[in-house]
Amino acid sequence: MPLDKRDFPLIDIRRHLETGPIVLVTSQWQGQSNIMTMGWHSMMQFSPALVGCYIWEGNRSHAMIHAARECVINVPTEDLADQVVQIGNSHADAGDKFAATGLTSVTASRVGAPLIAECYASFECKLFDDQLVHDYSFFIWEVVKAHVADIVAPRTIHYRGQGTFMVAGKELDFRARFKSQNL
């Protein structure tokens, strides 16, 4: 189901990425769009908001994303696990992944790649530093626009390898134990 996402402060995007969810990365280049699954990513800086991620060179998305120097990182929840598995096990040659999965493409505001309407969070990214792309296929992105639906404790899915996922479970609140400067 398409979700109602709102502008979200860039300084806070770690709240949706640091937990390590599988994400769906969308790309667009020369009129073609694509979606790939990706689990190898890390926050790298609060402001500007930087996220590093590995995109395998053998993946069609690698060339499209490198050429466009843009992408969108979309965060799915458990209800989209079927589509995540389908995308992760299909090839770009098989055709339009939006059509194949029934996911809805939404125009982004700052980049050419589309948002995925059904994902609860979408982060529009521009390539900030490509120095590790050649040797490591590792892209350093600046998130330039964030869209997040107002969901408490989203049931993100986290890849354990060998075809299995862990679903985000219960919450622990330690705010009272944190120093104020660490919150």
Place this chain on the structure above:
Amino acid sequence: MPLDKRDFPLIDIRRHLETGPIVLVTSQWQGQSNIMTMGWHSMMQFSPALVGCYIWEGNRSHAMIHAARECVINVPTEDLADQVVQIGNSHADAGDKFAATGLTSVTASRVGAPLIAECYASFECKLFDDQLVHDYSFFIWEVVKAHVADIVAPRTIHYRGQGTFMVAGKELDFRARFKSQNL
């Protein structure tokens, strides 16, 4: 409680890191050891097994780890959440974090930094590439030895910011839907 960990294949370490848990990074330099919490990390390569991670320059561990060019990445579970919060909110000047938390230091086999006995997984790391350390405080590590206890679906904890954590929840098994080369 100290856990019985065994040698674990380096090619499979993504199974314990890709889900994005908070980890405890141990360091040792000039006879001093230290522990820090860290949530900004990413797998970067299967073989050699590479992991990238951000270690804030303001953290005492940064200088120790950079000088030693070694560390151990230890993965705690929910039962250690108190100690994780304590470590994340204390300063190296406050003294030995092993003594302060009651965690048990174990000698590593390939690096000077200690393993944490109570963490279910520990990965001994040597600095593989420091080209992003100056600009991004981002270290690229080669995991040279892995120790993992035989725990099914470990209840790792994942930082959501603002003093709250998500605990690893239920498992989804999609093995039957994966192409064999993706397993």
